[in-house]
Amino acid sequence: MSGGLTSQSFPKNARAALANPPLLKAIAHIEETLVGGRRRATEALPEFKALRDAGRDIKAHALDHLDLYLEAFERKVVEAGGFVHWAADAADANRIILDICRKAGAQRVTKGKSMITEEVGLNAFLQENGIAPVETDLGEYIIQLRGETPSHIIAPAVHVNKEQVAADFRRAHADLDPKRNLEEPTSLLAEARGVLRERFLSADVGITGANFLVAETGSTVIVTNEGNGDLTQILPKTHIVLASIEKVVPTLEDVATIMRLLARSATGQEMSVYTTFSTGPRRTGDPDGPEAFHVVLLDNGRSAMLGSEFEDMLRCIRCGACINHCPVYRSIGGHAYGSVYPGPMGSVLTPSLQGLEKSAHLANASTLCGRCESVCPMRIPLPKMLRHWREKEFERHLTPKKARFGLAAWRFLAARPRLYGLATRLGAWGLARLAGRDGSLRQAPLAGSWTRWRDLPAPEGGTFRTEWAKRGRK
Amino acid sequence: MSSRDAILGRIRRSLGASGSDATRLAAVRHRLAETPVNVVPARGQLPSSERVDLFVRKAGEVFASVARLEGREDIPGAVVSYLRDRNLPQEIRRGDDRRLADLPWEREAQLAVTTGPSDGSDLVGLSHSDAGVAETGTVVLTSGTDNPTTLNFLPDHHIVVVDASTVAGDYETVWAELRRRFGAGVMPRTVNLVTGPSRSADIEETLLLGAHGPRSLHILVVG
Amino acid sequence: MTTPKPRVALFVTCLVDFFRPTVGFSAVKLLEDAGCDVYVPAGQTCCGQPAYNSGDRAGARALAERVITLFEGFDHVVIPSGSCAGMIKTHYSDLFSGEPGWRLRAEALADKTHELTSFLVDVLGVSPLPVTWEGTATYHDSCSGLRELGIKEQPRRLLSAVDGLTVKEMADPEACCGFGGAFCVKYDEISNAIVERKVADVRGTGAELLLSGDLGCLLNISGKLRREGSSVEVRHVAEVLAGMATGPAIGESRK
Numbered sequence: 001m002s003g004g005l006t007s008q009s010f011p012k013n014a015r016a017a018l019a020n021p022p023l024l025k026a027i028a029h030i031e032e033t034l035v036g037g038r039r040r041a042t043e044a045l046p047e048f049k050a051l052r053d054a055g056r057d058i059k060a061h062a063l064d065h066l067d068l069y070l071e072a073f074e075r076k077v078v079e080a081g082g083f084v085h086w087a088a089d090a091a092d093a094n095r096i097i098l099d100i101c102r103k104a105g106a107q108r109v110t111k112g113k114s115m116i117t118e119e120v121g122l123n124a125f126l127q128e129n130g131i132a133p134v135e136t137d138l139g140e141y142i143i144q145l146r147g148e149t150p151s152h153i154i155a156p157a158v159h160v161n162k163e164q165v166a167a168d169f170r171r172a173h174a175d176l177d178p179k180r181n182l183e184e185p186t187s188l189l190a191e192a193r194g195v196l197r198e199r200f201l202s203a204d205v206g207i208t209g210a211n212f213l214v215a216e217t218g219s220t221v222i223v224t225n226e227g228n229g230d231l232t233q234i235l236p237k238t239h240i241v242l243a244s245i246e247k248v249v250p251t252l253e254d255v256a257t258i259m260r261l262l263a264r265s266a267t268g269q270e271m272s273v274y275t276t277f278s279t280g281p282r283r284t285g286d287p288d289g290p291e292a293f294h295v296v297l298l299d300n301g302r303s304a305m306l307g308s309e310f311e312d313m314l315r316c317i318r319c320g321a322c323i324n325h326c327p328v329y330r331s332i333g334g335h336a337y338g339s340v341y342p343g344p345m346g347s348v349l350t351p352s353l354q355g356l357e358k359s360a361h362l363a364n365a366s367t368l369c370g371r372c373e374s375v376c377p378m379r380i381p382l383p384k385m386l387r388h389w390r391e392k393e394f395e396r397h398l399t400p401k402k403a404r405f406g407l408a409a410w411r412f413l414a415a416r417p418r419l420y421g422l423a424t425r426l427g428a429w430g431l432a433r434l435a436g437r438d439g440s441l442r443q444a445p446l447a448g449s450w451t452r453w454r455d456l457p458a459p460e461g462g463t464f465r466t467e468w469a470k471r472g473r474k
Numbered sequence: 475m476s477s478r479d480a481i482l483g484r485i486r487r488s489l490g491a492s493g494s495d496a497t498r499l500a501a502v503r504h505r506l507a508e509t510p511v512n513v514v515p516a517r518g519q520l521p522s523s524e525r526v527d528l529f530v531r532k533a534g535e536v537f538a539s540v541a542r543l544e545g546r547e548d549i550p551g552a553v554v555s556y557l558r559d560r561n562l563p564q565e566i567r568r569g570d571d572r573r574l575a576d577l578p579w580e581r582e583a584q585l586a587v588t589t590g591p592s593d594g595s596d597l598v599g600l601s602h603s604d605a606g607v608a609e610t611g612t613v614v615l616t617s618g619t620d621n622p623t624t625l626n627f628l629p630d631h632h633i634v635v636v637d638a639s640t641v642a643g644d645y646e647t648v649w650a651e652l653r654r655r656f657g658a659g660v661m662p663r664t665v666n667l668v669t670g671p672s673r674s675a676d677i678e679e680t681l682l683l684g685a686h687g688p689r690s691l692h693i694l695v696v697g
Numbered sequence: 698m699t700t701p702k703p704r705v706a707l708f709v710t711c712l713v714d715f716f717r718p719t720v721g722f723s724a725v726k727l728l729e730d731a732g733c734d735v736y737v738p739a740g741q742t743c744c745g746q747p748a749y750n751s752g753d754r755a756g757a758r759a760l761a762e763r764v765i766t767l768f769e770g771f772d773h774v775v776i777p778s779g780s781c782a783g784m785i786k787t788h789y790s791d792l793f794s795g796e797p798g799w800r801l802r803a804e805a806l807a808d809k810t811h812e813l814t815s816f817l818v819d820v821l822g823v824s825p826l827p828v829t830w831e832g833t834a835t836y837h838d839s840c841s842g843l844r845e846l847g848i849k850e851q852p853r854r855l856l857s858a859v860d861g862l863t864v865k866e867m868a869d870p871e872a873c874c875g876f877g878g879a880f881c882v883k884y885d886e887i888s889n890a891i892v893e894r895k896v897a898d899v900r901g902t903g904a905e906l907l908l909s910g911d912l913g914c915l916l917n918i919s920g921k922l923r924r925e926g927s928s929v930e931v932r933h934v935a936e937v938l939a940g941m942a943t944g945p946a947i948g949e950s951r952k
Contacts, residue, residue: 011884018886029679047515054512061505067485067493068502076659086478138685139676155676162678185677193686200686201594216506217661227627227672227687234623234664245481250505252652256645257512267675271610273536274687275667283663285619287569288591299481306488327873331890365884367877367891368750370844390752399752403879407748411756414711414742415763424715439950440923449882453889454920457716457931457948464709464718468737 005354006338010361013336023159027333030158034324037268038375045264055261056379058254059315062246063306069215069248070297076218080280082293090120093298097122097207097240098129100294104238106131106204112222112229113137114209115153115318116242116298118340119353122207133207134199136228138192145172151334153341154266154320159333162188196228206232206290210243211262211317213295216251219277220295223262225269230276239278239290244298246314258317261377266319301352309388313348315378322372322382328365337362344372344382351389360398363389425466428459506659511646518609518643525608529641530695532611536670537683538691545696546573549635550582552694553600556633557585560690567592567629568600570620574635591622592629599629599688605648606641606695610669613693614648617664626666632688634668638697705733706771708764708785708810710778711743712912713933717947720912723939724777724813730939731823738767746784749792750878758792765789765802773820774810777935778911779842782812787845812842813935814910818851824858828940831861835904836934837895837918838871839911852910852934859937867898876917892921899929906946908934919948 006013017023042048062069074084087093101109109126111117111133123144126133135144139157143150145168150156157165166182169191182188208229212221220241222229233239249255263269282289305311323329323343334342339350339359347362363386372382393399413420435441435458444456462470475483486493520528530540541552557564565586568574579587592599601621605614613634617623626632642648645667656662672687683689705728709721721737728735745760764785768774776782786807793799817823834856842848856864875881875891882888895918899907907922907929909915919931930946945951 014887018890033675033679045515047513050513064489065498065502067482068498072502072506086481088477088480092477138674142676157676165677185680185682188677189674189682189685196686197594216509216659219661226674226685230627231686251509252649253509253511253646271612271669273668273670273673277661277665279661279663286617286663287622288624289617289663303481303484303488306485307490327875327891328887331887365887367873367875367880369840369873371873374844387750391754394752403751407751407753407756411748411759414760417740417742420742428715437951439945440948449885453885454892455923455948457916457919459716460718462718464714464721467718473737
């Protein structure tokens with residue numbers, strides 16, 4: 001992936017993002033569209049809170065019995081004439097998919113939008129092996145042309161403006177009339193529709209992810225708005241579904257419950273346009289549909305999260321609500337995280353996927369404001385899990401020395417009230433003197449990164465405890 | 475050891491659970507057999523005529539157009555009017571579904587009706603739904619010998635017939651009906667829940683209709 | 698027979714102690730006016746939240762133990778901060794997992810610990826003595842108070858009784874101000890971007906006064922307003938409610 005995994009240089013990435021006005025302007029749209037949409041949709045459904053509880057309980061039950069539901073799902077897929085493959089990690093999944101493509105003699109591969117294929121780096125792997133998959137979701141198609149990675153899990157090209165898309169299309173669709181008008185989003189969409197229609201119709205293999213795997217029926221479910229996922233999975237002879245193991249839910253009723261949460265939380269729609277259940281390959285007499293149906297079940301670290309302090313994260317349904325509401329994401333966009341999954345859910349998942357050493361910034365780069373948890377349809381305690389990563393970082397002595405020293409000094413002082421009182425008294429007095437009549441300091445000792453951006457309000461003078469004692473109070 | 479066994483083994487170790495634990499097996503068996511209903515919104519729990527009204531309103535909210543017909547015999551005429559109103563050629567493609575095949579198409583001599591799956595060259599597809607869902611204005615389409623899935627996605631315009639008596643308040647009612655028709659734990663090859671025409675907001679979060687699927691969805695509610 | 702006055706311990710918080718004693722005195726006045734006997738245990742320092750949020754559980758646990766010992770003997774513990782109250786109410790017991798004795802004590806303390814406005818409204822159910830503040834204010838919901846403790850209506854209800862005061866809401870009063878403890882100095886550029894949005898929202902209301910229940914947020918927002926040259930006054934909600942909003946506001950020059 002050209003974006004690469006650069007969580008280690010998060011502060012540098014963030015700085016670059018903050019100095020990129022078109023990016024910031026693009027992200028600002030989220031407030032009205034996704035955040036506003038979610039608010040309106042959830043307010044219009046009185047049962048939304050009860051559905052969140054039910055959704056959480058369904059996933060918790062499914063995770064508690066994950067082995068059994070996966071076995072049940074597998075049985076039903078096989079009964080319906082499909083194949084199930086098990087992939088322990090990304091390399092396994094890539095190899096299995098390449099193998100299926102080769103056996104199918106695949107020249108042309110189309111893809112529906114899927115974060116899990118981003119997680120395993122499928123596109124790059126297939127390309128190295130002579131197969132160039134075409135992304136068909138409009139946003140994914142745009143970033144594929146740009147050689148980028150998604151900056152948002154449901155709005156992959158949210159960082160791109162329409163002028164950039166027009167330039168990309170002119171470059172990529174060089175055979176079209178160079179004088180054509182591409183000013184409006186409608187003309188951009190029409191062009192992508194035309195170009196991709198050809199790809200859909202000529203593909204040998206279609207690869208999608210899955211929003212749900214249904215144990216009761218052996219169905220894989222995709223939820224989309226454009227219809228590209230459906231064209232990807234019904235037109236080619238072979239349909240491959242790559243899904244992580246925690247996507248399994250017991251029954252259709254359980255899908256219905258979570259469906260009611262998903263689109264409302266993601267885009268503010270009551271229901272996405274297309275929710276499609278696929279069960280096995282085409283049946284005898286069917287006029288269309290794939291002749292072969294493969295499901296690749298991916299673990300990639302998830303089985304180790306079960307039973308750990310990060311188990312709740314496996315309830316995630318990838319709606320992106322935490323991302324849309326995160327003040328940090330809203331300041332810097334998704335690429336700065338340098339990880340496959342951005343925002344709060346990404347900051348919790350990424351250390352599990354790529355190691356804490358490479359991603360320790362992510363858990364720290366949060367104000368722990370808790371808005372993510374408050375909008376999470378699955379009630380995942382994201383701030384708590386970010387704090388868990390901070391604890392692991394501290395335990396493993398990965399915390400920067402300066403911060404560790406500061407904490408130790410604070411702890412030493414705070415456990416010694418007299419010394420603490422003296423130090424704070426001197427500090428408050430000193431800063432108040434320094435500020436003089438101004439009431440605020442434009443610069444202050446040890447507060448450089450505060451005063452770089454804002455004034456430091458000066459202390460009133462004496463500390464509360466001194467003043468209290470002066471009044472002879474108990 | 476196979477990847478399968480390795481993954482299942484790791485899951486069981488993490489959970490501290492066994493794959494042959496009778497309590498766990500019973501819990502799973504029970505849930506899959508009983509398919510308990512969770513929370514169902516009150517919104518769709520209405521007497522039938524109000525339920526159909528809600529379906530029509532909700533479909534409109536997601537940019538589907540809706541026409542209400544008194545009887546099945548009105549369908550060919552309604553198709554012709556739809557095509558005429560939009561300056562479309564009088565040509566449609568549909569599946570061989572009896573519910574469509576048995577209609578009096580001969581009454582509309584100017585209309586060319588072909589049957590079978592779409593190869594991408596059809597402007598207008600006609601399908602018969604198995605159900606409507608009032609709570610979100612959703613139509614439910616199942617694949618089968620006479621119901622090609624491609625007709626739901628490739629044509630620019632998708633006309634869907636919904637029998638008013640099949641409009642359910644919620645998805646759960648539809649699942650129960652699917653189980654009744656196909657058997658417990660059995661699904662048709664493809665079940666499409668379609669809520670409005672294809673759309674995308676991938677360019678500057680601007681909502682545009684007609685991304686890769688149909689640009690318009692026209693629902694004929696019969697009865 | 699009259700019921701004895703509740704013995705209320707004020708946990709003043711390290712930020713109020715250091716930066717803004719007026720908030721502490723305002724809290725004392727509000728509590729005494731409401732009929733409480735107010736105590737300020739002398740050994741109090743910090744609730745341990747900085748350590749807890751930095752992953753230093755042992756450090757946080759050590760400070761939590763001090764706080765429990767110091768405060769558990771009172772009828773109520775009241776804190777003019779949603780953040781520190783949230784630490785004690787929602788996180789202390791988590792620090793003592795595996796230590797049932799301490800855990801019980803932590804839970805008992807959590808039960809009787811309250812954020813100031815919540816204590817006045819939810820526990821005492823009192824209306825403060827009438828005060829006046831002429832003008833328009835806007836209220837920032839601090840994250841911990843709002844999302845850990847559910848504090849939203851309480852300060853607004855109390856403010857609605859202030860003579861002459863109109864509260865004009867921001868477009869997004871529940872948005873984080875970007876303070877986040879160590880976050881604001883560790884990731885200062887991002888913190889700045891967040892507080893810029895908050896300050897724009899504050900200024901958009903046209904209010905001449907910004908109130909909140911947490912000094913961390915207030916220092917951050919005031920610092921940004923001052924840097925931008927804004928004249929919006931910034932105060933802790935207790936100052937206005939106690940009628941003690943008479944001296945210079947937070948970060949304001951002394952006349």
